Amino acid sequence: MRKLAIIGAFIVVVLAVAVYRAKLGAEETQGEIDTLKTEAASIGKDIAVMKAEEAYLTRPERIGPIARQKLGLEQAKPDQYTASEALSRRLGEERLTLPPVEEASPTSAPITRDSGKEVKPQ
Amino acid sequence: MLSFDRPQEDVWGPRRARMIAGVLAVVFTVIVGRSAYVAFNGPEKAESGMRSAAAVAATRRADIVDRKGELLATTVPGWSLAANPSAIWDAGEVARDLKTVLPKLDLIGLTAQLSDKKRQFIWVQRGLSQEEKDAVFGLGVEGLQFVEEARRVYPRGRLAGHFLGYTNIDGDGLEGSELAFDAQLKQGGEPLKLTLDASVQFVVEDELEKAFADFDMKGGVGIVVDTHSGAVRAVASWPAIDPNRRGDFSADMRSNRALNSRFELGSIYKPLTVAAAMDAGVLTPQDRFDVSAPVKIGAALVKDLHPLPNARSVTAGDILAHSSNIGTALIAQRMGVERQKNFLRSVHLLGGQSHVGPQTASPLTPEVWDATAMATVSYGHGISVSPLAFAMTYTAFGNGGNYVSPVFVEPVDAEKVDKAQVMSPDTAAKVLGMLREVVTRGSGKNADAQGYEVAGKTGTAEKPGPDGYDPNKNITSFAAVFPASRPQFVVLVVLDEAQPRTGDQRTASYTAASIAGKVIARAAPLLDVRPVLGASKVEAASLRVSEATTP
Numbered sequence: 106m107r108k109l110a111i112i113g114a115f116i117v118v119v120l121a122v123a124v125y126r127a128k129l130g131a132e133e134t135q136g137e138i139d140t141l142k143t144e145a146a147s148i149g150k151d152i153a154v155m156k157a158e159e160a161y162l163t164r165p166e167r168i169g170p171i172a173r174q175k176l177g178l179e180q181a182k183p184d185q186y187t188a189s190e191a192l193s194r195r196l197g198e199e200r201l202t203l204p205p206v207e208e209a210s211p212t213s214a215p216i217t218r219d220s221g222k223e224v225k226p227q
Numbered sequence: 228m229l230s231f232d233r234p235q236e237d238v239w240g241p242r243r244a245r246m247i248a249g250v251l252a253v254v255f256t257v258i259v260g261r262s263a264y265v266a267f268n269g270p271e272k273a274e275s276g277m278r279s280a281a282a283v284a285a286t287r288r289a290d291i292v293d294r295k296g297e298l299l300a301t302t303v304p305g306w307s308l309a310a311n312p313s314a315i316w317d318a319g320e321v322a323r324d325l326k327t328v329l330p331k332l333d334l335i336g337l338t339a340q341l342s343d344k345k346r347q348f349i350w351v352q353r354g355l356s357q358e359e360k361d362a363v364f365g366l367g368v369e370g371l372q373f374v375e376e377a378r379r380v381y382p383r384g385r386l387a388g389h390f391l392g393y394t395n396i397d398g399d400g401l402e403g404s405e406l407a408f409d410a411q412l413k414q415g416g417e418p419l420k421l422t423l424d425a426s427v428q429f430v431v432e433d434e435l436e437k438a439f440a441d442f443d444m445k446g447g448v449g450i451v452v453d454t455h456s457g458a459v460r461a462v463a464s465w466p467a468i469d470p471n472r473r474g475d476f477s478a479d480m481r482s483n484r485a486l487n488s489r490f491e492l493g494s495i496y497k498p499l500t501v502a503a504a505m506d507a508g509v510l511t512p513q514d515r516f517d518v519s520a521p522v523k524i525g526a527a528l529v530k531d532l533h534p535l536p537n538a539r540s541v542t543a544g545d546i547l548a549h550s551s552n553i554g555t556a557l558i559a560q561r562m563g564v565e566r567q568k569n570f571l572r573s574v575h576l577l578g579g580q581s582h583v584g585p586q587t588a589s590p591l592t593p594e595v596w597d598a599t600a601m602a603t604v605s606y607g608h609g610i611s612v613s614p615l616a617f618a619m620t621y622t623a624f625g626n627g628g629n630y631v632s633p634v635f636v637e638p639v640d641a642e643k644v645d646k647a648q649v650m651s652p653d654t655a656a657k658v659l660g661m662l663r664e665v666v667t668r669g670s671g672k673n674a675d676a677q678g679y680e681v682a683g684k685t686g687t688a689e690k691p692g693p694d695g696y697d698p699n700k701n702i703t704s705f706a707a708v709f710p711a712s713r714p715q716f717v718v719l720v721v722l723d724e725a726q727p728r729t730g731d732q733r734t735a736s737y738t739a740a741s742i743a744g745k746v747i748a749r750a751a752p753l754l755d756v757r758p759v760l761g762a763s764k765v766e767a768a769s770l771r772v773s774e775a776t777t778p
Contacts, residue, residue, distance in 0.1 A: 113255075116259065120258075120259060120262045120263070123262065124262045153301055153302065154304070156301060157298065157303055157380055159298075159382075160297065160298040160299075160301075160383055161382040161384075164382075164383050165425075165429040180749065181752060183676075183678035184758075186678075186752070188757070
């Protein structure tokens with residue numbers, strides 16, 4: 106009976122410690138959750154603002170003049186459109202194909218990376 | 228001797244001890260069990276916390292985007308200014324300081340509110356801009372506090388301002404889509420995807436704005452609708468408004484003319500009269516009419532503004548091409564009142580049209596539909612409808628004779644399009660051919676956007692006033708379907724009292740038709756309609772094939 110009482114008391118102490126630690130852990134976790142929630146909400150608001158700013162900055166009345174003045178772009182005229190099939194045919198007729206690979210200039214070959222070293226392709 | 232003086236044997240003692248021990252054992256077991264559960268199931272609370280976070284996020288008013296996902300309306304953090312009068316020493320000084328940075332404040336009213344020391348919270352101004360917030364912060368005034376509140380913004384400014392509408396400071400929809408879809412938007416979550424195309428909407432609004440440079444006008448409307456699905460790709464009302472600054476615009480400017488105004492749209496009704504008569508079997512394209520002299524139908528003496536070439540023998544095609552009131556009234560006379568009313572009812576010009584989204588104004592129709600009304604309605608007088616309601620009638624010419632209801636929200640399911648056959652495919656094709664002739668040889672030449680085979684009809688109607696029709700005030704309009712060989716879109720342009728700034732040409736041929744042509748030329752590529760012009764037959768055919776297979 107005495108042993109049983111000692112074991113019971115030991116279990117109670119262990120459980121008390123475990124519960125206390127669990128409580129501390131829960132509070133800590135809750136704090137982390139609250140922090141993350143706050144952070145997520147803040148980031149969500151930032152994203153909303155940035156999306157709004159993006160939409161504001163890409164308004165056609167703003168982009169249009171920039172495209173015309175800086176890039177020289179104009180609205181395509183009707184005679185500049187054609188069907189893709191017709192385009193293929195025209196390319197074939199006018200031999201507007203890309204040069205073969207072997208004719209490409211060696212100096213224009215891209216540099217690739219291999220194991221951290223820069224090497225030129227063979 | 229009393230009984231309590233005698234010691235008694237406590238027979239219940241051991242039993243009571245066992246019962247107490249048993250109860251304690253149960254309590255102990257419960258405590259141990261619960262402790263073990265808490266110790267090993269800690270994350271439960273965290274999960275519930277995350278659920279509540281998700282629930283909170285879901286209550287944010289949903290964004291509104293166009294069909295391609297371009298942002299049109301969103302909710303961002305905003306700030307409002309509140310005050311605690313009980314913590315303010317000199318209310319007058321605080322109010323005067325605030326007035327220097329928030330000029331719209333009512334100085335007297337605010338001073339009175341701030342002087343009420345029994346109150347601990349009052350709103351000073353809601354919906355502060357960042358600049359205003361910084362300015363107030365810079366004052367360093369006592370007893371003020373900033374309260375974070377959600378703020379509805381429209382980042383593209385005036386784009387589709389009327390159609391989007393706006394909310395009040397508490398986030399309740401007041402006008403336009405914000406009102407029509409208020410319940411859905413308040414649920415939060417995924418954005419509301421409209422059928423509008425922001426690029427096409429911009430083109431329409433831009434052309435209306437440019438039109439103002441050429442014409443002094445009271446208002447304007449531009450609409451682009453898919454003939455097959457009814458999806459509204461653009462719906463513009465001029466003058467445009469910026470929902471971010473709705474307080475800066477008068478009630479008249481805030482009115483969405485495309486949906487909420489009613490106009491007598493004039494001769495753009497004539498194709499409907501011709502279609503109704505052909506479908507009723509009382510008119511063929513070969514039938515000829517004498518329109519050389521005014522005719523009296525009922526009490527109406529119907530005249531043409533300009534005599535037609537070969538006026539003694541003209542076809543329905545000629546009547547449309549040269550917009551003859553006489554010819555159209557004669558066609559209506561063949562058809563009769565009932566057939567005319569039934570047809571107009573079938574295309575919802577007498578009311579009864581319903582759809583999801585912002586609603587249109589109900590039509591004004593003749594009180595007595597007699598021969599006089601029949602004649603005038605045949606060429607678009609005596610009946611007033613909203614521009615959107617009218618635009619939908621032309622969908623039938625572009626899809627084989629089906630009236631299609633307007634659709635404002637994606638996704639548009641081709642299988643579930645709300646449509647009704649209102650004329651035969653043969654009638655639709657023949658009238659469409661006549662509309663093409665209106666543009667190639669008639670009053671709609673200025674709408675002929677190169678390569679887009681515009682088919683349409685002009686309309687010039689005098690505005691009704693208290694003393695009858697005013698010849699100096701016109702509603703000019705142009706309703707079109709394009710491209711005629713493979714119809715895909717309806718375009719309607721309506722101008723209210725458009726007066727040219729130079730010259731005196733104010734009929735629809737020079738006003739609305741010209742604008743419609745410019746809209747089509749710019750909007751067609753954005754709508755994936757490729758032009759066909761001066762190309763070989765093979766190339767033209769391949770274009771048609773490739774576009775016919777485009778979903």
